[in-house]
Amino acid sequence: MNTNPYMKSFITGLVCPKCKKHYDHGQIQHLCDCGSPLLVEYDLHGAGKHINPESIKNRSANLWRYAELLPVQDEANIVSLGEGWTPLQKLDNAGKRYGFGRLLLKDEGIIPTGTFKARGAAVGISKARELNVEAVAMPTNGNAGAAWAVYAARAGIQAHILMPCDAPLITRNEIVAAGAHVHLVKGLISDCGKILARSLPAHNWYDASTLKEPYRIEGKKTMGYEIVEQLGWKVPDVIAYPAGGGVGLIGIYKALKEMRELGWIGEKLPRLVAVQAAGCAPIVHAFGKKAKESEFFSDSKTIAFGINVPKALGDFLVLESLYATGGNAIAVEDAEILESVLELARGEGCFICPEGAAVFAALKKLRAGEWIKSDETVVILNTGAGIKYPDTLSFDLPYCPVDGTV
Amino acid sequence: MNTNPYMKSFITGLVCPKCKKHYDHGQIQHLCDCGSPLLVEYDLHGAGKHINPESIKNRSANLWRYAELLPVQDEANIVSLGEGWTPLQKLDNAGKRYGFGRLLLKDEGIIPTGTFKARGAAVGISKARELNVEAVAMPTNGNAGAAWAVYAARAGIQAHILMPCDAPLITRNEIVAAGAHVHLVKGLISDCGKILARSLPAHNWYDASTLKEPYRIEGKKTMGYEIVEQLGWKVPDVIAYPAGGGVGLIGIYKALKEMRELGWIGEKLPRLVAVQAAGCAPIVHAFGKKAKESEFFSDSKTIAFGINVPKALGDFLVLESLYATGGNAIAVEDAEILESVLELARGEGCFICPEGAAVFAALKKLRAGEWIKSDETVVILNTGAGIKYPDTLSFDLPYCPVDGTV
Numbered sequence: 001m002n003t004n005p006y007m008k009s010f011i012t013g014l015v016c017p018k019c020k021k022h023y024d025h026g027q028i029q030h031l032c033d034c035g036s037p038l039l040v041e042y043d044l045h046g047a048g049k050h051i052n053p054e055s056i057k058n059r060s061a062n063l064w065r066y067a068e069l070l071p072v073q074d075e076a077n078i079v080s081l082g083e084g085w086t087p088l089q090k091l092d093n094a095g096k097r098y099g100f101g102r103l104l105l106k107d108e109g110i111i112p113t114g115t116f117k118a119r120g121a122a123v124g125i126s127k128a129r130e131l132n133v134e135a136v137a138m139p140t141n142g143n144a145g146a147a148w149a150v151y152a153a154r155a156g157i158q159a160h161i162l163m164p165c166d167a168p169l170i171t172r173n174e175i176v177a178a179g180a181h182v183h184l185v186k187g188l189i190s191d192c193g194k195i196l197a198r199s200l201p202a203h204n205w206y207d208a209s210t211l212k213e214p215y216r217i218e219g220k221k222t223m224g225y226e227i228v229e230q231l232g233w234k235v236p237d238v239i240a241y242p243a244g245g246g247v248g249l250i251g252i253y254k255a256l257k258e259m260r261e262l263g264w265i266g267e268k269l270p271r272l273v274a275v276q277a278a279g280c281a282p283i284v285h286a287f288g289k290k291a292k293e294s295e296f297f298s299d300s301k302t303i304a305f306g307i308n309v310p311k312a313l314g315d316f317l318v319l320e321s322l323y324a325t326g327g328n329a330i331a332v333e334d335a336e337i338l339e340s341v342l343e344l345a346r347g348e349g350c351f352i353c354p355e356g357a358a359v360f361a362a363l364k365k366l367r368a369g370e371w372i373k374s375d376e377t378v379v380i381l382n383t384g385a386g387i388k389y390p391d392t393l394s395f396d397l398p399y400c401p402v403d404g405t406v
Numbered sequence: 407m408n409t410n411p412y413m414k415s416f417i418t419g420l421v422c423p424k425c426k427k428h429y430d431h432g433q434i435q436h437l438c439d440c441g442s443p444l445l446v447e448y449d450l451h452g453a454g455k456h457i458n459p460e461s462i463k464n465r466s467a468n469l470w471r472y473a474e475l476l477p478v479q480d481e482a483n484i485v486s487l488g489e490g491w492t493p494l495q496k497l498d499n500a501g502k503r504y505g506f507g508r509l510l511l512k513d514e515g516i517i518p519t520g521t522f523k524a525r526g527a528a529v530g531i532s533k534a535r536e537l538n539v540e541a542v543a544m545p546t547n548g549n550a551g552a553a554w555a556v557y558a559a560r561a562g563i564q565a566h567i568l569m570p571c572d573a574p575l576i577t578r579n580e581i582v583a584a585g586a587h588v589h590l591v592k593g594l595i596s597d598c599g600k601i602l603a604r605s606l607p608a609h610n611w612y613d614a615s616t617l618k619e620p621y622r623i624e625g626k627k628t629m630g631y632e633i634v635e636q637l638g639w640k641v642p643d644v645i646a647y648p649a650g651g652g653v654g655l656i657g658i659y660k661a662l663k664e665m666r667e668l669g670w671i672g673e674k675l676p677r678l679v680a681v682q683a684a685g686c687a688p689i690v691h692a693f694g695k696k697a698k699e700s701e702f703f704s705d706s707k708t709i710a711f712g713i714n715v716p717k718a719l720g721d722f723l724v725l726e727s728l729y730a731t732g733g734n735a736i737a738v739e740d741a742e743i744l745e746s747v748l749e750l751a752r753g754e755g756c757f758i759c760p761e762g763a764a765v766f767a768a769l770k771k772l773r774a775g776e777w778i779k780s781d782e783t784v785v786i787l788n789t790g791a792g793i794k795y796p797d798t799l800s801f802d803l804p805y806c807p808v809d810g811t812v
Binding site (some may be wrong): 057058060061080081082083086087088089092093097109110111112113114150151152153154155156160162165169170172173174177178179182183184185186187190195196198199202328338341342345346347348349350351385386387388390393394395397398399402404405406 | 463467468485487488492493494499513520556559560561563576578583584585592593597601602751752753755757791799803804806810
C-alpha cells in the first residue's frame with residue numbers, strides 16, 4: 001500500500017569521501033579505516049537508463065519512489081510507515097513581508113514520528129534488515145532514537161537507545177512504547193555515545209550512531225529529490241537547513257549532485273545555507289574562517305536542542321557543501337527563534353519546531369542584507385512538528401467564568 | 407504546490423437529513439430550522455461525467471484531489487497545509503496474531519496538527535473564507551480547536567476558541583501560537599459550548615461547533631474516498647472508527663454512498679463499526695437497543711478524551727450508518743486501550759493515539775467472536791499521532807551511570 005512495486009537498486013558500493021577507499025555494501029560497514037563516514041555510490045548511468053522524472057511522476061507518495069537511488073536491494077526488506085513526500089508549503093504572507101520572491105517550507109513535521117529523522121531510520125533500518133542485523137544501538141537526544149525505535153520495532157529488530165534523562169519525555173515514551181531498551185543517562189548525548197562505545201565490544205549490536213552507518217544519509221537525501229521534483233524538476237535558488245549533525249544537508253547536497261549527473265537538473269545547484277543557534281555554532285565559526293573542519297563548541301546551549309551538536313562527525317562534508325554551492329552559514333539567537341515560531345504559526349498557520357523556525361530567522365537576515373535577492377526562490381527545511389515540543393512555549397491565559405460570556 | 411489545479415465543485419446545495427428541507431450554500435448556514443445538522447449535496451451525475459478513478463489517479467497527494475466532490479467553488483479560497491492522502495499501513499504482525507485476513511491502519515497521525523481534525527478544518531475554513539467569514543468560534547477539547555486555529559491563521563480569519571483548562575497543554579499552546587483568542591474554562595467542553603451559545607448574539611462570529619457548520623463533514627469524508635482509492639477502488643469488508651462526535655463515520659458513510667452513486671464501487675458497502683470507551687458509550691448503548699438516537703451518558707470518563715462525548719448532535723446519523731451497512735458498535739475498557747497502544751507500537755512500530763488503539767482493542771473482540779471472518783479486509787481508522795498524547799503513558803526506567811556500560 002505504501003511502497004512502490006520495487007525496482008532495482010543501482011547501488012555499487014561504499015566509498016570514503018576523505019581517502020577514497022572502497023567498501024563492499026554486501027557486508028556491514030561503519031566508518032572508514034581513516035575515521036571518516038562512508039558514502040553510498042550508485043551506477044547513475046545505469047539508473048538513468050532505467051528511470052527518469054517522467055517515469056517517477058506517478059509513483060507512490062513516499063520516499064521509496066526513488067528506489068533505484070536507494071540502497072535497499074530486495075523489496076522484502078523495506079520497512080515503511082509511509083514516510084516522505086511531505087508538503088512543500090507556500091509562505092506567501094511571510095514572503096511578502098520580507099520581500100522574498102518566493103518563500104517555501106518543506107514541512108518534515110508531517111511524517112511518521114513527527115520529525116525528518118523518520119527518513120534516515122526507514123532507509124537505515126531497511127538496509128540493516130537486508131544485512132541481517134538483529135539489534136541496533138545508538139545515543140540520541142530524542143527524535144532520532146524515537147524514529148529508529150519505531151522502525152526497528154516494525155522490522156522485528158531489537159533497539160538499544162541511550163539518552164540523557166532530560167531529553168524530551170514524549171520521545172522517551174515513544175521509544176519505550178516501541179519496545180526498545182532505553183538506557184537513561186544523567187549526562188549529555190556525548191556521554192551516551194561514550195557509554196555505547198565502551199559497551200559495543202560485549203554485544204553484537206549494529207552501531208547506528210549518526211554517520212557511523214552509511215545509510216541514514218540516503219534516507220535524508222530524498223528531501224533533496226522531493227524539493228526538486230515538487231518544483232517541477234527545477235532547483236530553487238537557496239535551500240536553508242538547521243544544521244546539528246548536518247546529515248540532512250550532506251544528503252541534500254549528495255542528491256543534487258546525483259540529479260546533476262543524471263541530467264535531471266542543470267549545472268547550477270542551489271546555494272545551501274547552514275543555520276545554527278548562536279549558543280552552538282561550530283559550523284558558522286568554521287565557515288567564517290573558511291576552515292575545512294569545525295572545532296568543538298564548548299558549553300553549547302540553545303532551546304533548539306536538535307541543533308545542539310558541538311562537533312559533528314560530518315562537519316567537513318557540511319562545510320564542503322556550503323563552499324561548493326556558494327552557500328552560507330549563519331547563527332541566530334534563541335529569542336529570534338521563539339519569535340519566528342510565533343510569526344510562522346500566526347502568519348501562515350505553520351506551527352513548526354524551533355530548529356525550522358531558526359532557519360526562517362536566519363533567512364530574514366540574509367534577505368535584509370541582500371545575500372538573497374528579491375526574485376529568488378527560497379526553501380526552508382523544517383525538520384519537525386511544533387507539537388513535538390510542548391515545553392518550548394508557555395502562555396499565561398485568563399479564565400472565563402463558567403456562567404459568563406466571552 | 408499542495409493543491410491540484412482547481413476543478414469545478416459540483417455542489418448544489420444543503421439538505422436536512424431529518425426534514426429534507428433545502429438550504430442555499432451561497433449563504434452562511436448552520437443547523438436546520440428543525441435542529442438537525444445539514445448535509446452537502448452534489449450533482450453526482452455531472453461530477454461523474456467530469457472525473458473518474460482513472461483521472462484522479464495522478465493528482466496531488468492531498469484531499470483536494472477530490473475537489474469536484476468538495477464544497478469550495480473558487481480555488482483561490484482553498485486554505486491548505488498539504489492535508490490528506492495519509493498512509494494506509496499494513497499491520498501484518500497483529501493481523502497474523504489474531505487471525506485477520508488483512509488488517510490495515512489508515513494513519514491520520516501523519517497530517518498537519520497530528521490529528522484528523524485537520525481535514526475538517528481545511529475544508530471548513532476554506533468554505534468559511536468563500537463565505538467571507540471574518541471570525542470563527544468553537545468549543546473544543548483540544549485537537550479540533552488546534553486544527554481550526556492554524557487553518558484560520560493561514561486564512562487570515564480570527565478564531566475564538568473556548569476550552570477546558572485541563573485540555574492537553576500542547577493543543578492549548580498550538581492554539582495560542584496560531585494567534586487565536588483562547589478562553590479557558592474551569593469546566594467541561596459542554597460548559598464551553600454553553601458559554602459560546604450565550605456569547606454569540608453579541609458578536610459576528612461563525613459558529614464552527616461540531617456539525618453546526620455543514621462543511622467539516624466534507625473534509626472528513628475524504629478519508630472514505632482515500633481508503634477506497636488506496637485499495638484500488640475496492641471497498642474493504644469492515645471500517646472501524648473511534649466514535650466521539652462521530653463526524654468521521656458520518657463522512658465516510660456519505661463518501662461510500664456518493665462513490666456508489668458515481669458507480670465507482672459496487673452495491674455492497676463495508677460494515678461500519680463505531681468503537682467507544684466503556685466509560686462513555688452512548689452510541690453502543692443505543693445500538694444495543696436498536697434505537698435511532700442516543701441518550702446522554704452521565705459521568706463519562708475515559709483516557710481517550712477524543713471520544714469522551716456523552717451525547718453527539720449527529721448520533722442519529724452515526725447509528726443510521728451502522729444499521730444501513732450491517733455494522734456494529736462496541737465498547738472497550740481503558741486498560742484494553744493502553745494495552746493496545748503498546749501492542750501496536752511494539753509489534754508494528756505504529757505509535758498511535760488512544761482512540762485509534764481503542765479500535766484495535768475492539769476488533770480483536772469482533773474477530774474472536776467471528777463477527778469478522780478470517781478472510782476479511784479490515785481497516786482501523788486511527789485519528790491521531792501518539793506523540794500528541796505525552797501523558798497517556800508513563801514508565802519507570804533505570805539509570806545507567808555516566809562511567810558505566812550497558
